[in-house]
Amino acid sequence: MKKLTIAVVLGTTIVASMATGAYGATKLQEIKAYLNKDIAFKVDGKPVQLRDGNNNTVVPISYKGTTYLPVRSISDALGVAVDYDSKTQMIQLGEKVEGVSISSSLTTNTYRTKDSSQTTYNGKDYKEAIFDNADSARSSSFILEPKKKYQKLYLQIAAVGQDLGKLTVKDTETDTILKATEINVADGLVTVEVDIGGANQLFVYADAKGDGAVFVPLTTSYYK
Incomplete structure (x- = not known):
């Protein structure tokens, strides 16, 4: 999980980019945040453009001094596997416990x-x-x-x-x-x-x- 550790060291908080149907969940709280297009990214010294699962460009969200990034974009940039279980709303990064x-x-x-x-x-x-x-x-x-x-x-x-x-x-x-x-x-x-x-x-x-x-x-x- 070396690449995942790099993401943690960078101090970036990562949040999930989930299917639109999940936004109807009652536990979600509405906030006021900002899209921050000025932030650029490099991985191992090389510039990286963050993209979603449909290859669309995505930008970070700034909220109360913290930068939030879509987990799919970060996992693709770092070569770390990601899986989302919509039933349990569980995000799995890296190796799974069971084969x-x-x-x-x-x-x-x-x-x-x-x-x-x-x-x-x-x-x-x-x-x-x-x-x-x-x-x-x-x-x-x-x-x-x-x-x-x-x-x-x-x-x-x-x-x-x-x-x-x-x-x-x-x-x-x-x-x-x-x-x-x-x-x-x-x-x-x-x-x-x-x-x-x-x-x-x-x-x-x-x-x-x-x-x-x-x-x-x-x-x-x-x-x-």
Whole structure:
């Protein structure tokens, strides 16, 4: 949470930018505040324009000597994940306490399966997995959409039959490689930890040989 700590050190008070429906809540108190367009921002020495979730420019609010900023804009600028639960009105910054399966964020994938003959690895049935066993040399890949809600990805993966070429996890919007590592058969089922704070979509890929397979259990791969 180093980046989040930076925001705290700057002494900036952050408030939530919530859906318009939330403004009908009875606990809200009306105040008189001012939009302050004169305040500029830098992150790691580089100028930053604050924007909301729809890419509209936003400006700080000044109220009784304190500057308030929309949490979504700050989280995007610092690369810190943010999630808002409208039912509990809880804002979550950074890693979540409990892991969330990557299953629901996986886009359509030909090799996604619940066939026990393909979801079982070393005697354990993981119930749902990606099992890419194509019979030619290829780039084995899939797309995840964490939608900036999570700080970390814990991806479990195994090479079956043949070692994989370098496993790469890329942020598709910034074209930034977040992780690159070797995956070998002898490693067994490994957990790859990736910092994905601020990432909307991820492209995960590795070079697979014709007689080798790629196994990714979806039930034990998760976000935090």
